[in-house]
Amino acid sequence: MHACSYITGSSLLCSLGEGKREAVQKARSVIENGYERYVKQLFSQKAFYALPRRYGTRSQKFEHTLETVVKSALEEAGITPREQEELHIFIGSTSMNMGMNEECNASWLHKSGGREVFNIGYGYVGEYLQRFTGSRHTPLSFLTACTSSTNALIYAARMIEKKQIKKALVVGVELYNDTTYNGFSSLMLLSQKGVYRPFDADSDGIILGEGCSAMVLEERPKSDGDFAYLGAAMHSDTYSETTSNPDGISIFETMRDALEDAQLGLEQIDCIKAHATGSENNNLSEARGIDALFARHATRVPVTAVKPFIGHTLGASGSNEIVFMLECVKAGFLPPTLGFEKGIEGIGFTPMQSAAAIERGSFLFNFVGFGGSNSAVVLSNRER
Amino acid sequence: MYIHKTHVLLQHCQPVKHYKDILKRIKKTNLRRSSKYNIIAVLGALQCMRGVEMKNAFWGIYVSSAYSCIENVAEVVTRINSEPEAPVMPFDFLNVNSNNVSFYVAQALEATGKNMVVTAEDLGFEKALQTADFDLCYGFVDRALLGGVDTSLQNFDGAADYVPLPDNTPSMDGSCWIYANREPEGALARIEKIEEFGTIEALIPYLRNLGEREVALNLLAAQNSRLREAFPRASFDLRQGYYGSQGALSLITLAKGKRPACYVAQSTQGAFFAITLQPL
Known part of the structure; x- marks a missing residue:
């Protein structure tokens, strides 16, 4: 197996819980006790996958969330304070700290002082993390819509592979802000029924969520179960700023090239984690891309989607969904596609409807974003 | 990494219409309701790439920005706070979502490959250059187009709180672009x-x-x-x-x-x- 970097530590804060193990435990309970019952309770006020903890201010939320995930991932990887200075930080987010800008603006608007916005530009998350970790390297932030933190992971892994850096911290963060929520709403992309149903004939749109996750990448594994980065690909189509080309070709090419980069055939993949936003366009374009991949390799593998567990966390969806799914695998199962009942006409596969037992495997993670941004990554914890 | 072409668009603060009019003369686009930030990005990139063959190459397009479309952001968050029941209109949302600027550039150039917005506090362009250099060096892209795009802060109240400019220094609209590849022949x-x-x-x-x-x-x-x-x-x-x-x-x-x-x-x-x- 060709592997050049490993995820030696990871952490996740999402609507399922304050920590990846708590999230997986809760996911098991949602699978057992019924998805619709879960979301009915979760969405009692708003169809949004919110973090479980309530914070006094958005600044407190921002700081607590980032610090908790980073500290936890660094601890799991056993990174010393001295090693933290040499960490290269890669960040993926769509809205960065927009919520803090809104909060700061409210205070300014109501003459309680302060500035019109908290900061200008998108470098603040990086600056904050650099201060928090003591890293001597300027963090690099990716704003590539829903592929942002996937691209952060890909660059971190590639730079380790090419011996440009030794250790990396990848952070995906997306916290609630009115601009994004209302923007998606006005684009008519949000589900009205409040039940996430990716690839389903009755799917009626996206349900947003918030979350934050971190991964530490190193040249060597630290434990037998550490996942190896095997390969990736990034493509963009130029069809539309808000949708992918419905032909699914660019999505197919991205997954195809990620497998080639990983030097694996599709038959060696245990499961594809689809992006599966539940939007009408994504349901079709990604499904066509997956069908094309199956046709090319003349084989099929299970497909699942995890957004019904944690919501669509946009720029952080890459790292959030990867950490969540890898932790499910470590816990012995592949999560099913909650909410899926009846497939869309013309689509040749049925996503996983029940959890499957697994402890080791190779997985293809697919992500799709606004602006035709496509990224796919192959990770594995098979015996080395 | 060899620099082959460059373009500097640097002007005192202009209304968006000024740039839209210029863009209209160069290329038919669907950016009619787009922000000044997106317009000057596309304009600068198109002018840089004039005469360059875009086909048969896997392009990397990298856009960096220090404060992107801050006027639009401030306007939208102020409206959200002053009129909480009012919707965020689709084009207002798309205009503050600066993630899309590299898409508009790639679409205008009909570029095949990948496009990204990458940035960092104070050193956004430098980090973008480092990223493009890495991609070119290891063959992840064949050719790179790299832009540093920022609109003027002249009409943004309190700009001095954020950018410590010397007195009387005008804040400009800027869209500067570098086209680079691995070939020394004909390079600048x-x-x-x-x-x-x-x-x-x-x-x-x-x-x-x-x-x-x-x-x-x-x-x-x-x-x-x-x-x-x-x-x-x-x-x-x-x-x-x-x-x-x-x-x-x-x-x-x-x-x-x-x-x-x-x-x-x-x-x-x-x-x-x-x-x-x-x-x-």
Whole structure:
């Protein structure tokens, strides 16, 4: 197996819980006790996958969330304070700290002082993390819509592979802000029924969520179960700023090239984690891309989607969904596609409807974003 | 990494219509309701790539920005706070979602490959250049187009709270672009090395060892007394005004010069970039 970097530590804060193990435990309970019952309770006020903890201010939320995930991932990887200075930080987010800008603006608007916005530009998350970790390297932030933190992971892994850096911290963060929520709403992309149903004939749109996750990448594994980065690909189509080309070709090419980069055939993949936003366009374009991949390799593998567990966390969806799914695998199962009942006409596969037992495997993670941004990554914890 | 073409769009603050009119004369696009930030990005990129064959190559398009479309962001968040029940209109949302700017550039150029917005506090253009150089060096892309795009802060109240510009320095609309690949033939300049330093103690000996070179500084580096003392002839030129991605402008100026050069940029966290280049 060709592997050049490993995820030696990871952490996740999402609507399922304050920590990846708590999230997986809760996911098991949602699978057992019924998805619709879960979301009915979760969405009692708003169809949004919110973090479980309530914070006094958005600044407190921002700081607590980032610090908790980073500290936890660094601890799991056993990174010393001295090693933290040499960490290269890669960040993926769509809205960065927009919520803090809104909060700061409210205070300014109501003459309680302060500035019109908290900061200008998108470098603040990086600056904050650099201060928090003591890293001597300027963090690099990716704003590539829903592929942002996937691209952060890909660059971190590639730079380790090419011996440009030794250790990396990848952070995906997306916290609630009115601009994004209302923007998606006005684009008519949000589900009205409040039940996430990716690839389903009755799917009626996206349900947003918030979350934050971190991964530490190193040249060597630290434990037998550490996942190896095997390969990736990034493509963009130029069809539309808000949708992918419905032909699914660019999505197919991205997954195809990620497998080639990983030097694996599709038959060696245990499961594809689809992006599966539940939007009408994504349901079709990604499904066509997956069908094309199956046709090319003349084989099929299970497909699942995890957004019904944690919501669509946009720029952080890459790292959030990867950490969540890898932790499910470590816990012995592949999560099913909650909410899926009846497939869309013309689509040749049925996503996983029940959890499957697994402890080791190779997985293809697919992500799709606004602006035709496509990224796919192959990770594995098979015996080395 | 070889620089083949550059374009500098640097103007005193203009209304968006001014740039839309110019864009309309160059290319038919569907950016009628787009922000000034998106328009000047596309305009600068199109002008840089005039005459360059876009087909049969896997392109990397990298856009960086210091404060992107801050006027639009401030307008939208102010409306959200003052009229909480009012919707965020689709084009207002798309215009504050600066993630899409590289898409508009790629679409206008009909580029195949990948496009990204990458940034960093104070050193966004420098990090984008490093990313493009990495992709070119290891064959992840065939050709790279790199832009530093920022709109003027002139109409943004309290801009001085965010950007410590010297008095009377105009804040400009800027969209500066570099087209680079791995081929030396016909190149304007070669980027020799892109080095990062965590401390000034590590940077100064490195710069001294470079030998005789033209040295240009970014805003924060120019305000660093130790750097100014060590390199009194280093230039920091604000005669044309200032724009957020000034690093792009400095590199283009050095690339068009006659002498080996080094561009030094500093962040508020005290990290440094030293980029050496050789005009050809």
